Amino acid sequence: MEASGPVAASPCIFCAIAEKRAPSYVVYEDAQTLAFLDIAPLSRGHTLIIPKAHVDRITDLPPVQYASVLATVTEICRRMERLSRDYNIGVNQGPLAGQIVFHLHFHVIPRYPNQVGGFPRERLPLVPEEARTLLKELGPG
Ligand code: AMP
Numbered sequence: 001m002e003a004s005g006p007v008a009a010s011p012c013i014f015c016a017i018a019e020k021r022a023p024s025y026v027v028y029e030d031a032q033t034l035a036f037l038d039i040a041p042l043s044r045g046h047t048l049i050i051p052k053a054h055v056d057r058i059t060d061l062p063p064v065q066y067a068s069v070l071a072t073v074t075e076i077c078r079r080m081e082r083l084s085r086d087y088n089i090g091v092n093q094g095p096l097a098g099q100i101v102f103h104l105h106f107h108v109i110p111r112y113p114n115q116v117g118g119f120p121r122e123r124l125p126l127v128p129e130e131a132r133t134l135l136k137e138l139g140p141g
């Protein structure tokens with residue numbers, strides 16, 4: 001006989017963020033996707049974009065979601081250009097590539113003149129006051 005009762009919540013931190021079981025600084029949201037500030041930014045404004053429905057990897061993303069995910073990545077890029085016209089868009093796939101959260105996410109990482117040549121080794125935590133300022137700067141406009 002199958003076990004009945006409530007379905008256990010996913011232990012995935014990005015599922016928890018998508019379902020609002022865990023906090024995040026939401027930059028953009030629609031039915032399929034969510035964009036939120038990275039808690040350990042590589043640069044000021046570093047934002048993550050996820051499909052709300054859990055997939056580990058880009059190769060697991062259902063094709064019907066391609067357009068919505070890419071549209072949100074592009075919307076975040078458009079807003080990011082208020083901070084810098086130069087940014088990296090990235091996806092880490094697998095531990096050897098540096099993936100530590102196994103829920104597909106796109107990084108949008110703005111680049112600034114003082115950062116030419118690489119990202120900082122030390123990542124500073126996002127502080128709430130800075131996050132609130134960034135949400136205003138990256139808002140719908
Ligand atoms: P990756 O190495 O591509 O798996 O990147 C995971 C990213 O998620 C890192 O940049 C982390 O700083 C970020 N991250 C982890 N947990 C959270 C969280 N709760 N809220 C926002 N960003 C997170």
Ligand code: ZN
Pocket residue numbers: 010012013014015016053054055102103
């Ligand atoms: Zn997940």
